[in-house]
Amino acid sequence: MTSVATLGSHCSLQVLKGAKDEGFKTILICEKKRESLYRRFSFIDEFILVDSFKEILGLKCAKRLEEQDAIIIPHGTLIAQMSSQEIESIKIPIFGNKRILKWESDRNMKEKLMLEAKLNIPKSLLSPKEIKGLAIAKRHGAAGGKGYFLTTSEKDYKRKRDKLIQQGTIKGDSDLYLQEYAFGVSAYLQYFYSPLKDTLEFFGVDRRYESDIDGLGRIPASQQIDIDITPSFNVIGNSPLVLRESLLEEVYSMGEKFVEASKKLVTPGMTGPFCLEGVYDDNGRFTAFEFSARIVAGTNLYVEGSPYSAFIYDEPMSMGKRIAREIKNAEKDNQLVNILT
Numbered sequence: 434m435t436s437v438a439t440l441g442s443h444c445s446l447q448v449l450k451g452a453k454d455e456g457f458k459t460i461l462i463c464e465k466k467r468e469s470l471y472r473r474f475s476f477i478d479e480f481i482l483v484d485s486f487k488e489i490l491g492l493k494c495a496k497r498l499e500e501q502d503a504i505i506i507p508h509g510t511l512i513a514q515m516s517s518q519e520i521e522s523i524k525i526p527i528f529g530n531k532r533i534l535k536w537e538s539d540r541n542m543k544e545k546l547m548l549e550a551k552l553n554i555p556k557s558l559l560s561p562k563e564i565k566g567l568a569i570a571k572r573h574g575a576a577g578g579k580g581y582f583l584t585t586s587e588k589d590y591k592r593k594r595d596k597l598i599q600q601g602t603i604k605g606d607s608d609l610y611l612q613e614y615a616f617g618v619s620a621y622l623q624y625f626y627s628p629l630k631d632t633l634e635f636f637g638v639d640r641r642y643e644s645d646i647d648g649l650g651r652i653p654a655s656q657q658i659d660i661d662i663t664p665s666f667n668v669i670g671n672s673p674l675v676l677r678e679s680l681l682e683e684v685y686s687m688g689e690k691f692v693e694a695s696k697k698l699v700t701p702g703m704t705g706p707f708c709l710e711g712v713y714d715d716n717g718r719f720t721a722f723e724f725s726a727r728i729v730a731g732t733n734l735y736v737e738g739s740p741y742s743a744f745i746y747d748e749p750m751s752m753g754k755r756i757a758r759e760i761k762n763a764e765k766d767n768q769l770v771n772i773l774t
């Protein structure tokens with residue numbers, strides 16, 4: 434009997450609850466220090482306790498997963514804690530296209546895929562010398578916004594970079610990627626692409642609350658000037674958003690273009706959940722500064738379905754449940770090879 438496994442973090446509760454609701458056995462690969470948290474939830478059938486998530490690369494863990502016919506659902510923690518090579522070397526089947534995760538982690542590859550999808554993206558700056566207006570320095574990989582900073586000149590960039598080096602957060606320039614800052618209202622667009630049905634489903638939108646940039650608005654400008662802080666963009670949580678209905682047509686077309694581009698550049702393309710992340714400007718034009726090629730934590734908002742999933746399904750449908758439904762449908766039609774890598 435097939436089981437569904439994931440790492441205990443990020444959106445694991447949603448993923449395993451959805452899998453259980455769809456009739457799968459559920460397995461949590463859980464760091465020992467978090468065991469007591471996850472033991473609270475009865476929908477987790479089995480625990481594989483580890484000291485570090487890297488243990489899933491080892492034979493012992495792999496054997497246990499293999500014995501249970503497990504399918505691993507990748508999420509942000511897998512990408513944050515493992516290199517692309519390590520992820521690709523995992524022998525247990527992974528839901529979706531594990532090769533596309535590399536395109537998420539590497540900023541240059543990421544830009545290439547977004548350009549292929551003809552998304553409107555902020556200009557990347559090849560050197561701090563190119564900084565003219567407001568720019569953002571970001572780290573590679575799924576760093577969750579930690580160690581990011583805003584900057585307006587080369588001099589200012591160097592000062593902030595050196596501080597991060599001193600703190601041990603980064604090693605040097607090569608750990609940072611510079612991009613023009615995009616102004617507007619942030620929106621993180623959540624999609625699911627089913628290769629079985631060849632359809633794109635728009636699942637929901639969220640906004641991220643990032644510390645400490647989102648707390649700055651509570652401090653009057655006169656006091657902001659007096660304090661020397663470099664705001665970071667560390668994600669703390671998410672809040673829901675619905676879009677003006679007139680924006681939805683473009684939401685779908687951006688998602689479809691992304692799916693098409695991914696099929697061209699990284700076969701079999703973008704299978705399952707993904708997210709386009711960016712801002713809407715005052716003309717309702719979307720600038721995408723990022724994508725996630727797997728389930729995002731913002732979908733945790735919609736465990737009971739979202740204002741958009743309700744238009745597609747006559748039942749509460751979370752992203753976790755949607756993934757499990759895809760596995761179930763694929764199993765029924767003998768199509769698992771088309772949704773796993």
Ligand code: AMP
Pocket residue numbers: 555569571576577578581612613614615616619641643666710722723
């Ligand atoms: P990322 O890792 O690219 O998702 O960035 C983390 C956070 O930094 C985002 O959620 C945004 O708040 C902010 N951010 C990243 N890139 C940009 C950009 N080009 N313009 C404005 N904000 C950005």
